[in-house]
Amino acid sequence: MTTPFRYTQPLPRKAATGRVAEVYNQLALDFGIDEPPTFVVLSSAPELLAATWALMRESLIAGPGSRTGKELAAFGVSQANQCPFCVDAHTVLLHATGDHALAERLARGERPENEGHARVLEWGRRTCVPSPASKPYPFPREHAPGYIGTALAFHFINRIVSALLTENLMPANAQRLRVVRSLAGRSLSRTVRRPARPGTALALLDHAEPGEAPAWAGGTAVGPAYAALLRAAMAGADLLDADDQAVVLEKLWHWDGRHPGLGLEGFPDRRERPGARLALLAALAPYRITDEDVAAWRRPEHTDHCLVHLVAYGAFTAVDRIESALSRPTART
Incomplete structure (x- = not known):
């Protein structure tokens, strides 16, 4: 039986316990999907799963700003990151908001008719470049926590998806059919259009102080959710030695947002620094991770949690x- 998981074997929902089960319950209630692979793939690391869900929920679902606008931003981010799974998912979710014509314009590769929508979409695309090119924001200042949190959540989720899942949102790429996209969106419409109370996901986070919330979060629940994800994700640095960490950080310091060339110039050799190579690919070209890259790093002690x-x-x-x-x-x- 085929699964969407490339390198891990997550437990099904019925086997989940503790915090993982609590996240799954919130996903079903507030996202409308019982076992979305984008989150199930993180289930071997409950602290990562909870923080990723918290950032997405508190920004996209419960944060300030319109759901349509934030879905457009997430669509633009996913396009820029070359993540077809997430592009298709946000097309379906735009159907769920009731913006059917907009969803289908995007599916055809066309520009939104509404100029405000077009600016938000382009802003989402431009955020892939770590520079002031993403300014000015095409939304009011008070909506920044929702929009910025959504963009950052999907810069992370896109990379997880591209690295660890297949590209197909549905079996046989059924979401490429207009009627399937529309029906899938309509099945989620009640959940997507229902108001969500901010802060609910924060109860799932570690009790330890996650760190300082960023100023752009403006005191909303998006701030501690982002800080918790930063803390949980950066713990993975311990899987690399100091030299490998330095290689990763040096490469990221000079990154200009562009996708690397076919030759992956400047990336470590998988035989010499497999961990640094895998981490850098996850950062800059997760869709280029191969079976050989994972096999070169993975040893018997490297569980799904480690990967x-x-x-x-x-x-x-x-x-x-x-x-x-x-x-x-x-x-x-």
């Missing part, structure tokens, strides 16, 4: 670079 944490560390190093640009105070009011 997920290493990929998450690489993914978040890129998110951290992007966040440092997005957080510069030049937002449009």
